[in-house]
Amino acid sequence: MNQGPLIFLGSFLAMACSWFGLILMPQVQIGRQQAVLLPDTGQFYPAPRLGLAAQGAQVYRANGCYYCHSRAVRQATTLFNVTLAKLPKGDTPEAETELSKKVLLAVLQARPGINARAARGLIHTAPKPLLEKVPREQAELARGLIEKAGGKVAIEAQPEGADIARNWGRRRTVAADYLYDDPVMLGAQRIGPDLANLGARKMGEAGKTWNLWHLYDPKLGAQDSTMPPYAHLFKKQKIGRTPSPNALKLPASKIEKGYEIVPQREATALVAYLQSLRADASLFEAPTPKPPPEEAESRTPEQAAGGANPPAR
Amino acid sequence: MPPVPPAEIDASCRLPVLLLLFGSAGWLLLSSLFALLASLTFHVPAMFRGCSWLTYGHLQAANLNLMVYGFAIPAGLGVLLWLTGRLGRTTLALRECATLGALVWNFGVLAGLLGILSGNNTGFEWLEMPRTANGVLFASYALIGLAAVLTFHARREPQLYVSQWFILTAIFWFPWIFATATALLQCVPARGTMQAVVHFWYANNLSVIWLGFIGLAIIFYFLPKLIGRPLYSAKTAMTTFWVLAVCGCWGGIPHGSPVPAWMPSLSTMAAVLTVVPVLAVAVNYHKTLQGAQDKLKADVPLRFIQVAVISYVLAGLAGAISSLRPVAEITYFTHFTTALARLGLFGFFAMAVFGAVYYIVPRLTGLEFSRKLAWAHFGCAAAGLAFFVVPLGIGGVLQGLKLNDLDGVRRNLEEAGFMNLTAATLEFFRISTLGDLLILAGNFFFLLNLKLLAWRWCRARCLPALKGCCSRSESGEVTA
Numbered sequence: 001m002n003q004g005p006l007i008f009l010g011s012f013l014a015m016a017c018s019w020f021g022l023i024l025m026p027q028v029q030i031g032r033q034q035a036v037l038l039p040d041t042g043q044f045y046p047a048p049r050l051g052l053a054a055q056g057a058q059v060y061r062a063n064g065c066y067y068c069h070s071r072a073v074r075q076a077t078t079l080f081n082v083t084l085a086k087l088p089k090g091d092t093p094e095a096e097t098e099l100s101k102k103v104l105l106a107v108l109q110a111r112p113g114i115n116a117r118a119a120r121g122l123i124h125t126a127p128k129p130l131l132e133k134v135p136r137e138q139a140e141l142a143r144g145l146i147e148k149a150g151g152k153v154a155i156e157a158q159p160e161g162a163d164i165a166r167n168w169g170r171r172r173t174v175a176a177d178y179l180y181d182d183p184v185m186l187g188a189q190r191i192g193p194d195l196a197n198l199g200a201r202k203m204g205e206a207g208k209t210w211n212l213w214h215l216y217d218p219k220l221g222a223q224d225s226t227m228p229p230y231a232h233l234f235k236k237q238k239i240g241r242t243p244s245p246n247a248l249k250l251p252a253s254k255i256e257k258g259y260e261i262v263p264q265r266e267a268t269a270l271v272a273y274l275q276s277l278r279a280d281a282s283l284f285e286a287p288t289p290k291p292p293p294e295e296a297e298s299r300t301p302e303q304a305a306g307g308a309n310p311p312a313r
Numbered sequence: 314m315p316p317v318p319p320a321e322i323d324a325s326c327r328l329p330v331l332l333l334l335f336g337s338a339g340w341l342l343l344s345s346l347f348a349l350l351a352s353l354t355f356h357v358p359a360m361f362r363g364c365s366w367l368t369y370g371h372l373q374a375a376n377l378n379l380m381v382y383g384f385a386i387p388a389g390l391g392v393l394l395w396l397t398g399r400l401g402r403t404t405l406a407l408r409e410c411a412t413l414g415a416l417v418w419n420f421g422v423l424a425g426l427l428g429i430l431s432g433n434n435t436g437f438e439w440l441e442m443p444r445t446a447n448g449v450l451f452a453s454y455a456l457i458g459l460a461a462v463l464t465f466h467a468r469r470e471p472q473l474y475v476s477q478w479f480i481l482t483a484i485f486w487f488p489w490i491f492a493t494a495t496a497l498l499q500c501v502p503a504r505g506t507m508q509a510v511v512h513f514w515y516a517n518n519l520s521v522i523w524l525g526f527i528g529l530a531i532i533f534y535f536l537p538k539l540i541g542r543p544l545y546s547a548k549t550a551m552t553t554f555w556v557l558a559v560c561g562c563w564g565g566i567p568h569g570s571p572v573p574a575w576m577p578s579l580s581t582m583a584a585v586l587t588v589v590p591v592l593a594v595a596v597n598y599h600k601t602l603q604g605a606q607d608k609l610k611a612d613v614p615l616r617f618i619q620v621a622v623i624s625y626v627l628a629g630l631a632g633a634i635s636s637l638r639p640v641a642e643i644t645y646f647t648h649f650t651t652a653l654a655r656l657g658l659f660g661f662f663a664m665a666v667f668g669a670v671y672y673i674v675p676r677l678t679g680l681e682f683s684r685k686l687a688w689a690h691f692g693c694a695a696a697g698l699a700f701f702v703v704p705l706g707i708g709g710v711l712q713g714l715k716l717n718d719l720d721g722v723r724r725n726l727e728e729a730g731f732m733n734l735t736a737a738t739l740e741f742f743r744i745s746t747l748g749d750l751l752i753l754a755g756n757f758f759f760l761l762n763l764k765l766l767a768w769r770w771c772r773a774r775c776l777p778a779l780k781g782c783c784s785r786s787e788s789g790e791v792t793a
Contacts, residue, residue, distance in 0.1 A: 003473045004465070004481065011482040011558050015489060018562035022514045022576070023493060029573060031507045062432035064370010070646050074569045076719065165722040166731065173571045175506040183436030183498070184508040186570065190646040190716060193731050218358070224732050226739065228358040232365040 030175045038281055045281045048180040049273070056273025059266045061183060063230065070187035071196045073169035073279065076161035080139035081289055082110075082131040084122060085152040102149035110142035133158050157287040169197040170280040171288045177279040192227055199278040211271040212248055212263055220254070233267035236260075316402030316469045319676075325404035326394050327677045329411035329457070333391030334670055335767065336419050338760045340383025341663070343426075345753040347376040352746040355739065366430045374429045374441040380658060381519070382442065382450060383422045386487075387415070388666045389527040390457050393480045395673050396534060397461050400477050401468025407460040414456030421449030437498055437508075439516040444499045451491060458484050475550040479530035482558060483523050490518045506572050517565025517580075520654075521587070524662045525557065525625075529594065531665040532622055535672060536601055539615040540608055545600035553590040553597075560586040564632075568641040577638075584636035591629030598622045613687045617668030620695055624660030628653060631706075642717060648738065648745075649709025652702045659752065660698050667694070667759065674763070678770045686762040693755030701748025708741025 035044040049057060060066070087103060090096035100123060107119045111131060114122075122128050130153065131142055139155050146153050159171040173196050178184045187195075202210050213220045216234050218227035234248070239260050246268075247260035255261060263271075282288040351372035354360050361367035398405050405411065425442030428434065434441040442450070461484050465477070494515035497503045503511060537544045544550060563583035566576045602619075609615055631653055635644045644650060667690070675681050715721070715734045 003478075007473070007478050007481055008485070010555070011486070014558040014562060015486060017559075018514075018518070019489070019493065021579070022563065022566070023497070023511060026510045026572070026576065027503065027507055030510075031504055033505060061434065061436040063365075063368050064374055064434060066436065067370040067373045067438075072569065072571055074642070074645075076642075076717075160719075162717045162719045162722055165719055175571055175573070177571060178509070179505040181505065182502050182508075184506060185436050186509050188438060188646065188650060189648070190712075191735070222732055224736055226355055226358050226735060228354055228360070228369055229362050230368070231363045 033175060033179055035179060036176065036283065040282070045283070046177060046179050049276055052269045052272035053276040054273075056269035056271065056276075057181070059233075059270040060273055061185060063270075066185035066187040068187075068189055068191040068227070069193070069195045070190050071173070071194065071277065072186050073163045073171070073173045073194060073196045074161055075159045075164060075172035078136075079133040079158045079160045080131075080136055081129060081133065081156050081158050082139050082142050083154045083156070084126045084128055084130040084146065085154055086126045087123065087151055099150050103146060103151040106145040106149035106151065110145045127154070133160065156289045158289055159286070163194060166193075167201065168194045169200075170291075171282075171286045173279045174283065174286045176283055176285070195274065195277055196279045197277060199275045200280055202275060207275055208271055209249070211274050212267060213250075215267055215270065216248060216250075216261060216263075217254065220250075230267075233270065234261050234263050237262055314469050317404055319399065322398045322402070322404055323395075323677050325408060326398050326411075329405070329408060329415045329460070330391045330395050330673065331677060331767075332412060332415040333387045333394070333418070333457075334674065335763055336415065337384045337388035337391065337666075338670075338756075338763050340379050340387075340419075340422060342753070342756045342760050344376050344379035344383060345749065345756045347372050347379065349746070349749040349753050351376055352742070352749045355742050356746065365432065371430050371432075371434070374434050374438070375426060377438060377654075378429060378441045379422070379426060381439065382425060385524055385658065385662055385666075386450075386454075387418055388670070389483075389524070389662075390454070390461075391415075392531060392666060392669045392673065393483070393527060394457065394461055394464070395677075396476055396530060397464045397468075397480060400470065400474050400534070401465060402470045403464060403467050405460060406463035406467055407456075410456045411460035414453040414460070417449060417456070418453040421446050421453060424449060435499055437494075437512045439519060440494055440498060440512070444495065447491070447495045447499070451488065451495070454487060454491070458488065474534070475544070475547055475554065476530035476534040478551070478554050479526040479533070482554075483526040483530075486518065486526070487523050490515050490523070506570075509570060510566065510572055510576065513565045513567070513570070513580075518562050520657055521561040521564060522557070524658070525561065526554075528621065528625065528662045528665040529553065529557075531669045532594070532598070532618055532625075535614060535618050535665075535668055536598065536622075539612055539618065539672070540602060540605045542601060542605065545597050549593045549597050553593045556590045556593075557587060561590075564636065567636070567645050568638045569645050577641075581636045581638065581641075584633045587629060588633045591626055591633070594622065594629075595626045613682075613684070613691055614668040614671040616691055617664045617671065617694075620698070621661050621665035621668065624656050624664060624698070628657040628661055631656070643713035644709060645713070646716070647709035647712040648705040648742065649713065652705035652709060652745075655705075656698070656702045659694075660702065664694065664698075667691075670763075674766065678766060680766055680769055680773075682762050682766060686758045686765075690755045690758040690762065693751045693758065697748045697751030697753075697755055699748070700751060701745045704741040704744040704748070708738045708745075711741075712738040 035046060037043075038045050048054075084107070087096070087099060090099055103123055104116070104119055107122060107130065108114065108116065111119075122130065130146075131139065134142075143153050143155060161172070163169060164171070177196070178186075199207075201207070210221060214227070215230045217229050217231075218225040236256075236259055237244075239258055243260055244262050247262050250261060280288060282290075350367070351369055354369050354372070394405060394411060421442075425446030428443040428446055429441050433443045435443065440447075461480070465481060494511055497511045498508055502508060533544060533550055560583045564580045564587065566572060566580040568577045568581070570577065609619060634640055635649065635653065671682060671687060712734060715737065
């Protein structure tokens with residue numbers, strides 16, 4: 001029997017099934033995804049990168065940055081925050097007291113370890129967090145108890161994982177975060193830190209300066225860094241009548257007297273791209289709790305290297 | 314029709330096969346040089362300061378893509394042309410077509426390399442060469458593939474051997490995956506993470522199916538041939554073929570990637586199922602070799618095949634285990650994946666090709682290789698593989714454990730900090746540089762051996778012809 005056609009047909013079918021299952025089906029599911037309208041801000045997410053940031057994406061690709069840096073935040077699990085809402089006003093003070101008592105009992109059950117005084121304080125100063133970072137079952141149980149007692153709770157998801165604890169993101173990255181990326185450079189190694197939310201860590205002028213320093217000489221910001229310097233993105237030039245406004249502010253030991261280091265267009269574009277990297281909007285498939293009010297973000301060791309001035313040498 | 318004698322088959326496919334094999338050896342040396350340079354930038358980060366062509370990203374991209382498109386695919390094509398002729402007991406069809414394809418392929422690779430180094434890389438690790446280069450490679454492949462298919466069709470041996478199953482499937486598989494990947498990543502780019510899915514699918518199909526099939530075809534042919542016994546079980550080999558063809562092409566999408574969860578889950582299932590064919594290969598190898606281990610001491614090609622089989626089994630099992638979610642959480646984004654890729658690409662495929670080349674080329678040219686250089690090549694390659702894969706494998710797992718150390722990060726522990734993590738795994742990376750150096754040395758010996766043989770062959774054929782020309786012109790006769 002001529003096995004040739006049989007082998008060809010069999011392997012053709014295997015190939016076709018794989019193509020159908022891992023090319024066609026994903027294309028149907030995520031290949032025509034559209035930007036979503038965020039209810040909080042009224043903006044579409046993600047916003048397409050324009051101008052310098054879009055050019056910077058090509059500089060990122062052309063220099064092969066994705067060989068050392070990933071752009072994908074991982075999440076180990078999702079925990080939940082339960083917030084006790086303000087108690088509704090009753091018809092009479094007695095009704096309110098009765099409701100308060102029931103909710104107090106429910107709070108004592110929902111949060112073992114809390115004493116009655118603290119629980120009363122919680123109810124009086126509501127809305128206040130009742131439980132933080134608890135598993136789903138515990139959150140559901142708390143909700144059941146409080147609602148049965150006549151109170152109300154708000155539950156929000158709290159992503160949890162080592163990447164999130166390192167301040168690399170507030171949630172895991174999902175398909176929507178890369179909608180307008182071309183090419184999508186997820187990266188395959190974490191020789192350097194994850195960059196998915198670099199724009200949230202290095203913001204404003206200080207962030208721009210830090211990024212330029214880091215590209216010119218990574219050891220300026222982190223002494224043990226193994227990142228190679230990308231000096232070809234900068235130009236060393238003699239200082240003219242006045243120094244260039246874009247020149248990097250470097251310690252005297254790092255630059256020859258009478259010379260300055262000026263970032264080229266590629267460096268500026270790359271930094272614009274790096275500062276545009278954010279993937280923290282709360283989405284249906286990856287919810288995040290509402291950000292805290294405007295206050296200094298708590299710093300982890302990873303952020304300690306950022307700042308307005310390079311370390312003195 | 315009566316089968317063609319082996320000497321005639323060898324004569325018919327000599328030119329294209331030698332072109333492919335010699336060319337691939339050159340690109341292999343260049344690829345391992347780039348690998349060494351990339352590795353050295355970890356020791357001296359400012360090594361190529363100011364040179365935009367030699368950023369780490371370019372060196373790494375050049376290393377991997379030259380290894381795949383410069384060495385692995387053309388060498389695989391060369392060996393499969395020879396195997397198709399020998400197993401079908403017929404001469405190579407469309408010899409000029411295959412020769413043209415073999416020549417043009419090198420231009421495609423050169424264009425691709427220049428594209429990568431100059432910053433026109435695509436952004437996809439296993440497909441970094443720009444569109445133009447891909448087009449040239451596709452055209453060359455079509456020429457060579459056509460010759461192979463027509464040779465297969467004209468076979469005079471009706472009974473198919475297992476290797477022919479693998480080869481026939483692989484010939485058709487590559488154009489489909491290559492065209493799909495080039496189209497959806499470079500020509501009409503897919504939207505968003507769909508690009509990542511296509512990339513993962515292509516990389517998996519290329520390594521598990523195309524390289525896997527050609528490597529297994531080589532192993533299933535040369536192992537019995539060199540030992541002098543039939544393959545232990547052709548049926549087991551066929552099971553290997555079918556399970557790999559059906560399941561192997563679904564793997565490759567890692568847990569933790571930003572795609573819908575059903576894709577990594579499907580990939581894990583497929584990867585775990587490929588343990589079956591991997592173990593089948595191990596059983597086949599062990600039973601075929603049983604009692605003939607003494608042949609390993611004297612036979613260089615057989616040693617290479619042995620290392621190839623061991624690497625295949627280890628890489629297959631490690632790949633299956635590391636695709637499981639709890640393990641993938643540790644190994645993804647670490648040096649472990651680099652080690653695994655090298656184990657498969659170099660440890661399995663390259664070693665199998667080396668074994669095949671050391672058998673085929675003497676038969677095509679009628680000359681023997683230098684045994685000293687061949688053993689030096691084997692020693693360096695095997696040692697280099699061990700020095701590369703083992704430290705990076707261990708270092709990668711440690712890196713992954715520290716990356717995932719949630720408690721450590723929460724308590725702001727110094728050792729959980731990212732800089733400390735990098736420093737801790739650097740030692741392992743530094744040992745792997747020794748591996749890169751040994752592999753480079755081995756590849757140098759390989760190319761040197763081939764070049765010396767080519768030199769002797771040219772001298773044997775060209776000198777008498779030249780002498781003949783000279784003596785005729787001296788006597789005043791009209792020269793052709």
